Amino acid sequence: MAEKVNHHVQLLEDRLAAHIPGARVVPTALPQCPELSLYLLNADYPQHQLDAQAMQGILNYPAYWAFCWASGQVLARYLLDHPVLVSGKTVLDFGCGSGVAALAARLAGAARVIACDIDPDARLATRCNARLNHLEVEVCGDFSTVTARADLILAADVLYDRENLIWLERFLRRSPRVLVADSRVRNFDYAGYRSVAQVSSGTIPDLEESAEFARVSLYEGQAD
Ligand SMILES: C[S@@+](CC[C@H](N)C(=O)[O-])C[C@H]1O[C@@H](n2cnc3c(N)ncnc32)[C@H](O)[C@@H]1O
Incomplete structure (x- = not known):
């Protein structure tokens, strides 16, 4: 192995x-x-x-x-500090990249974690990172094909692509609770979402991005 x-x-x-x-x-x-x-x-x-x-x-x-993106690291920290959000739950991570948020969810006690990314290399990296951390996560490519009932959806640093904004509403139809971490969208104002925290972080390794991208906002979405 x-x-x-x-x-x-x-x-x-x-x-x-x-x-x-x-x-x-x-x-x-x-x-x-x-x-x-x-x-x-x-x-x-x-x-x-x-x-x-x-x-x-x-x-x-x-x-x-x-890279571990600033938003991913902040969301991972948030889950590790608030295990009640994931404990015993099924969690979906949209745009998992390295898998950082998915792995944190599992480490914090999620019963099942499904990490999705359109990039096959991200899926391979997530599998390697799961093994590195002795954690179990499922990996998939197309988020819309996941049929599992989700208790929580995670999305960290995926809104740089404005086409992903449409997912904010879809997430709330798919799960009672959503956590979005983002440093790219100004004046974030979407129905069902409220700001829960702001944290400074950075991309690892350092990309020397502008300081504004180091200020990560966390938003919680709740379905009616
Ligand atoms: C900037 S990275 C963030 C990765 C990780 N969440 C983090 O915070 O470190 C964005 C990731 O989202 C993935 N992605 C972007 N749009 C997506 C979509 N529509 N469906 C699934 N994955 C997507 C990209 O392939 C990329 O791996």
Whole structure:
């Protein structure tokens, strides 16, 4: 089994290195969630030495799974600090990336966690990260095909793509409770959602993004 995981991590690393010269995939403890480690892009990747061609390669292959996004880390911390939200429950994670929020839900006591991402590499990374943390999560590609009854839906840093805004309403039809973590949408005002917390964080490894993206808001959605 360990051999299979190593092979999958190597696969992820090869894919990343094809787009980011010198990139490696390394187990990384999360500063705000030291209970979890993730296979992420090495912090000392040669960010400042990338030429235009390498930058274009990164844009063509946005390896979201190779980063723990500020919103993901904040949502994971929130679940670990409020296990009552997930304990014994079925939790769906929409746009799981590395799987950070899904893994935190499971660690905090969720009975069943289903992590969804349209990117096959994110699904592979989530499986590898589940194994790294000795946690069990189910993984799927198409959120709309999940038929399991959900007690809670998680969505961290998926609203950068404005096409995903339509999911906010769908989530509330699908689950009595939703937690959204976001730092990209200004004036977040959607029926059924209220702000529950604001926390500072950052992307790991550091992408040197503008400071505004480090301020993460957490919103709770509740179906009527
Ligand atoms: C910025 S990453 C955030 C990953 C993780 N939630 C975190 O916070 O670290 C966004 C992820 O959402 C996925 N995604 C975007 N739109 C999606 C959709 N419509 N359905 C499923 N996954 C989606 C992307 O493939 C990507 O892995």
